[in-house]
Amino acid sequence: MTKALSIVGSSRSNGEREKDDFYPTPSYAVDKLLKREVFNGNIWECACGEGDISEVFLKNGFEVRSSDLIDRNYGTVENFFEADYVADNIVTNPPFKYALEFVNEAKKKSNGKIAMFLKTVFLESEKRKPMFEDKEFPLKTVYQFSKRVTLYKDGVKMKNSGMIAYAWYVWEKGYCGKPTIEWI
Numbered sequence: 001m002t003k004a005l006s007i008v009g010s011s012r013s014n015g016e017r018e019k020d021d022f023y024p025t026p027s028y029a030v031d032k033l034l035k036r037e038v039f040n041g042n043i044w045e046c047a048c049g050e051g052d053i054s055e056v057f058l059k060n061g062f063e064v065r066s067s068d069l070i071d072r073n074y075g076t077v078e079n080f081f082e083a084d085y086v087a088d089n090i091v092t093n094p095p096f097k098y099a100l101e102f103v104n105e106a107k108k109k110s111n112g113k114i115a116m117f118l119k120t121v122f123l124e125s126e127k128r129k130p131m132f133e134d135k136e137f138p139l140k141t142v143y144q145f146s147k148r149v150t151l152y153k154d155g156v157k158m159k160n161s162g163m164i165a166y167a168w169y170v171w172e173k174g175y176c177g178k179p180t181i182e183w184i
């Protein structure tokens with residue numbers, strides 16, 4: 001079993017784990033990223049869920065490749081860690097528990113930018129420090145949401161939603177300079 005499969009399957013006995021890992025990103029949060037960040041080339045939403053992020057990029061005229069480990073009736077069923085594909089840009093909201101693994105993998109599979117919707121606390125931890133210190137595919141900008149983003153699924157507010165601070169983190173291959181922070 002690969003790392004990614006063991007990751008997602010680790011606490012799974014009846015499929016509950018996948019459900020728990022699924023938090024759709026509100027479209028307005030994606031609009032706010034697109035207003036501020038320029039993406040050249042195609043987009044890979046590599047943990048696409050039901051396509052909430054993909055749809056915003058499609059509406060804005062991007063070519064989008066969508067995939068997810070779980071069949072949610074959207075995109076290709078594919079384990080990101082096993083996918084043999086390289087995109088111009090990778091944009092997603094990964095399962096937070098494995099966000100570091102997703103960022104490190106995305107650095108191997110994107111030639112341009114990586115944008116991830118993540119908790120603000122992703123900035124901390126010793127484990128993530130080497131990834132943030134990487135100079136080849138460095139962090140460029142953190143777009144911090146000033147107003148907390150509330151997550152819904154099927155119109156129902158998700159547990160603990162609205163209590164967590166989120167930001168868009170953008171990495172750019174070959175970017176020179178210090179990362180900047182902006183407030184949405």
Ligand SMILES: C[S@@+](CC[C@H](N)C(=O)[O-])C[C@H]1O[C@@H](n2cnc3c(N)ncnc32)[C@H](O)[C@@H]1O
Pocket residue numbers: 004005008018021022023024025046047048049050051052053067068069070078079080081092093094095096
């Ligand atoms: C927090 S949800 C976000 C869904 C979507 N990106 C969005 O923003 O609406 C995380 C998604 O990651 C998917 N996922 C988990 N492990 C994965 C893996 N190894 N490869 C691809 N997708 C994975 C889950 O099935 C889930 O749909």
